[in-house]
Amino acid sequence: xxxxxxxxxxxxxxxxxxxxxxxxxxxxxxxxxxxxxxxxxxxxxxxxxxxxxxxxxxxxxxxxxxxxxxxxxxxxxxxxxxxxxxxxxxxxxxxxxxxxxxxxxxxxxxxxxx
Amino acid sequence: xxxxxxxxxxxxxxxxxxxxxxxxxxxxxxxxxxxxxxxxxxxxxxxxxxxxxxxxxxxxxxxxxxxxxxxxxxxxxxxxxxxxxxxxxxxxxxxxxxxxxxxxxxxxxxxxx
Numbered sequence: 001x002x003x004x005x006x007x008x009x010x011x012x013x014x015x016x017x018x019x020x021x022x023x024x025x026x027x028x029x030x031x032x033x034x035x036x037x038x039x040x041x042x043x044x045x046x047x048x049x050x051x052x053x054x055x056x057x058x059x060x061x062x063x064x065x066x067x068x069x070x071x072x073x074x075x076x077x078x079x080x081x082x083x084x085x086x087x088x089x090x091x092x093x094x095x096x097x098x099x100x101x102x103x104x105x106x107x108x109x110x111x112x113x114x
Numbered sequence: 115x116x117x118x119x120x121x122x123x124x125x126x127x128x129x130x131x132x133x134x135x136x137x138x139x140x141x142x143x144x145x146x147x148x149x150x151x152x153x154x155x156x157x158x159x160x161x162x163x164x165x166x167x168x169x170x171x172x173x174x175x176x177x178x179x180x181x182x183x184x185x186x187x188x189x190x191x192x193x194x195x196x197x198x199x200x201x202x203x204x205x206x207x208x209x210x211x212x213x214x215x216x217x218x219x220x221x222x223x224x225x226x227x
Binding site (some may be wrong): 044045100 | 118145147149153154156157159162166170172204206215216218220221223
């Protein structure tokens with residue numbers, strides 16, 4: 001079945017460091033891929049998305065490229081800020097077979113130190 | 115625009131008690147979802163609904179029930195609460211298109227003691 005695997009955290013970085021959070025997926029159809037972010041005490045909110053192979057999603061300095069050949073959707077940011085401290089979730093929805101359902105990874109907690 | 119509203123924010127139950135978690139959205143979304151989030155385990159789908167009167171099981175439906183009598187409301191019922199149901203519960207909704215994003219409520223933290 002469909003699933004998402006992302007790197008375990010927590011990830012601790014200093015301000016202005018480069019960030020990569022790995023995400024790989026398994027899907028039987030044609031998935032759309034998402035990164036959601038959860039700030040402390042809040043619900044998840046969409047950070048970026050990509051709907052087909054080679055698409056790049058971007059928002060607030062974060063980027064992720066839909067790589068069908070490696071079934072990956074890694075999240076990157078060139079220079080993190082303390083305000084980026086949150087939990088990041090990779091997710092997919094499969095248009096062909098299970099488009100009603102969203103599958104989430106286990107989340108990666110990011111701590112950014114001043 | 116309120117978005118997705120969940121109540122209560124916190125609740126402590128005794129083993130065997132019952133309760134209903136409320137969820138309402140004001141965006142006229144057809145699709146609504148209930149997830150639970152256990153520490154370090156990500157989100158697991160409990161139940162979902164594709165429209166009023168239509169519900170279906172997700173990955174972890176045991177011990178829960180839902181109903182969808184209106185487009186706006188999607189309550190989650192816990193019968194005979196157990197410690198294994200201690201978790202944070204999130205309600206979410208989305209619009210009709212296949213690429214529509216999920217909108218999440220702020221969550222309900224439930225402890226069963």
